[in-house]
Amino acid sequence: MTAVSGTGAAAFLARYEGLRTRLPGARVAWVEALRDKAADAFRAKGFPTRRTEAWKYTDLAAVAGAAFGEPLTSVDDSPALPPATHPRAVFVDGRFRPDLSTLDGVAAQVESLGAALPRLEGRIGALARPENEPLAALNTMLFEDGLVVEVAAGAAAGTLEILSLAAESERAPAFHPRHLVRLGAGATLTIIETATGPAAARYLHNPVFEIEVAEGARLAHGRLQQEGHEGIFLSTVYAHVAAGGVYDNFTLNAGAKLARNEIHVALTGPKAEAHMNGVQMAGDGQHVDTTTSLDHAAPDCSSRQTYKTVLAGRSRGVFQGKIHVHQVAQKTDGYQMNQALLLSPDAEIDSKPQLEIYADDVKCSHGATVGELDADHLFFLRSRGIPEAQAKAMLVEAFLTEAVEAVADEPIRTALEQGVAGWWQRQGVAA
């Protein structure tokens, strides 16, 4: 059987062969080796199918069977930008746009990956695992740009926004930005990342983050996935947290036709902390997936995960959460909760918590619930004069409260609340 040219894994591999000598870092030996190795991995496995355990509930057949074009190359195109409240790095179709970015006021070194790549040996590729995650392989093979953010030891870098836009176009571009965030010992940074695109445009956004949080550093990473209705968002985050460090990830996974928010966190030093919280919201025709994997690889670490999924219309949600407590990780304190609210009989959720514990002195709990809006609660609110749609909105908001309140960082919480409100405006309450 021959692969259909122009679609799927074969098309991406062909593009790699064609671009190989022109991609950033093409003449840098370690970059070439990294990309070739990733290409080998992607060639061997291709897009994952549902026979792969990690992709049992999310079907990429539509992605594997689609044809994607080149990202936009013109810099003449200047899409309308939402107002920025902090220094902001703007990407259009995965390319950094210095002309649209305003980076003054961030106490960090911020550069485009395209420019910084040659000096990042041992950093790019340090955490990502193309051999395990095919989408990270695809990204490694084809990344052209991304953001590199480095915060010096002890620096309080404030808040940085990253805005990723898909351009209005017919070419159905695929882009694979590669981002690197490194915090030195004791440094702090808040990132608010927004991914969005036109309502009707087809595109594939396949970002990979590699994040290093050094001893005692703290990174708050808020992510608002609000891609267009026809967009595909497949994101993989790798974060390593050293002793006493904190990685606080909050993701609103609310846009796109198909979205996967995959996060791999390793707590590598004592007393490191991971907070992974999120809200997923999907309406008719949407599929949203959050998949987390957490390695407790050192003693005295703690982790908190609260994920809430709200599904309306004919939509599908997935939560998979794996916690691996290594033998050395005594006194681990782990907590994971995922809850889903189904607003429609046509909505479906798959939930798979998974605990692997190899240490004997740990505290690890997890829970999962699935439910509908409580008819008594709804009647009570309506009996007080509150219209049905508004009463439902109040109860859904109440359902999300626990996850939203877990967001300690004020700018992220504000952005999140706006994101949730925006979802309502677009969605209505389609029950």
Next chain:
Amino acid sequence: MLKIENLHATVDGKQILNGLTLEIPSGEVHAIMGPNGSGKSTLSYVLAGREGYEVTEGSVSLNGVDLLAMEPEERAVAGMFLAFQAPVELPGVGNANFLRTALNAIRRARGEAEIDAMQFLKLARARMKELHMPEEMLKRPVNVGFSGGEKKRNEMLQLALLAPRFAVLDETDSGLDIDALKLVSDTVNSLRGPDFSALVITHYQRLLNHIVPDRVHVLSAGRIIKSGGPELAQELEAAGYAGVQAAA
């Protein structure tokens, strides 16, 4: 006024109300007493429009408007209020937010200006003082962690703020100590006037010492079997329902 005529209703296919007829003129407070299972709570839910309570025959009108054709929220706008026997807890919904949303929903539907957070706070504080409710109960989620008495007082706060034309109190006295009973009664009595009427559903004479009804009705097997003045409540307290049922 509220006019109930020949009301028949079923719950899960089971006939509960069997031709209940009752008129409560504006300005009057009536009490309904009756044994367990006589249909008291069913009547209150039918009036408020709860799902699953099916009216198979008869009519209910409030000030001449067909109540049964309305959604629960439309009934509230029309002036109907049900004080629940067992108020639900709403984790994640702040009490102040809930109260203001309800008040403004009704004001909006009636074409009145909405009130802002400051105006609301002023209004709520005054009412809460009367009900001996600490102000921090505004900040807590609706009824979450409230004692039985606090939940009932919260119902009375809603009653006082929403100022309906017609209130149904479904065993609001159950589980209340004597002080709370008095506060509940004071709230209802403060609303009494030519444009307000109420139906007080209770098991006990005790509440009716504080909210003195104009009429007392005995409900049995889904219909009114006897009506009288306030003295009927005392009779029931002394002789029990069995005597009245036997005589009817």
